[in-house]
Amino acid sequence: MKILQTNQLSKSYGRIQALDNLDLIVNSGEVLGILGPNGSGKTTTLSIVLNAIFADSGTYSWFDKSPNPDVLKRVGALLETPNFYPQLTAVQNLKIIAHIRGVGLDDMDDVLNLVNLSDRKNYKFGSFSYGMKQRLAIAAVMLGDPEVLIFDEPTNGLDPKGIVEVREIMVRLAATGRTIIMASHILDEVEKICSHVAILNKGRLLAQGKIGEILNTSPILELCSPDLGKLKKWLDSVDWCTSWSESNGLVQVLAAGNVESSEVNAQAFENGIVLSHIQSKKPRLEDEFIHLIDNA
DSSP states (O other): OEEEEEEEEEEEETTEEEEEEEEEEEETTOEEEEEOOTTSSHHHHHHHHTTSSOOSEEEEEETTBOOOHHHHTTEEEEOSSOOOOTTSBHHHHHHHHHHHHTOOSTTHHHHHHHTTOGGGTTSBGGGSOHHHHHHHHHHHHHTTOOSEEEEESTTTTOOHHHHHHHHHHHHHHHTTTOEEEEEESOHHHHHHHOSEEEEEETTEEEEEEEHHHHSOOSOEEEEEOSOHHHHHHHHTTOTTEEEEEEETTEEEEEEOTTOOHHHHHHHHHHTTOOOSEEEEEOOOHHHHHHHHHHTO
């Protein structure tokens, strides 16, 4: 079942094209990571489909229906910085949120327990650390058990401990079978939490699908030689080398087909190149992301 679909969504701010004819589909049960550098259109996309801002052109639908207040009640969302009353406790703030959203409080204890705030539920929000504030915001999103959860950069601004805490919560949420949409510019976060990914850059969709399908299956070879110049010149001449890049004295090679490290080593030696280092690595989302952005 289609949960969310956008059709040719476009939005500009003056000369800046924030979204450029975006076509996006999110199906039931997917944990979709909308991945892109800052300014790629992630927050703009979420703001439009949550009816917070209007698109210049294009349409979108929730649950195969035109957007309306009743449909959006089935969606829980956290955009940008959580905003609560600092003089009120966690419980008091959640009661206000539940009233505004028109949902019950039967699951309040459950959501507080999920975000590890049960023991602090009667403490004032103003006394919370930033990580605790973010976790309370996640609890607020979950009130009323919405079918879809949306998070915009949920670990933004957190210290390492806070990042781990929020990531663990997101993993637990993903395991419940809910449909989750999470915008992030942190590749490791998306790879650990999400089942699907949509990669944006400058408002355009570069790729969308299961993370395993988005990843290039070709091996990545890490090479080093005392004569890097000769090595790079040779790589430009062999047909199994799709592309290469250099960083800190190591050459990262995207290899076509199933070329083996031993075969590469032998070919290099035949061409007068001694490899001091050779390692075959599985492709990562980070590698594919950089490849897509660089070639957009």
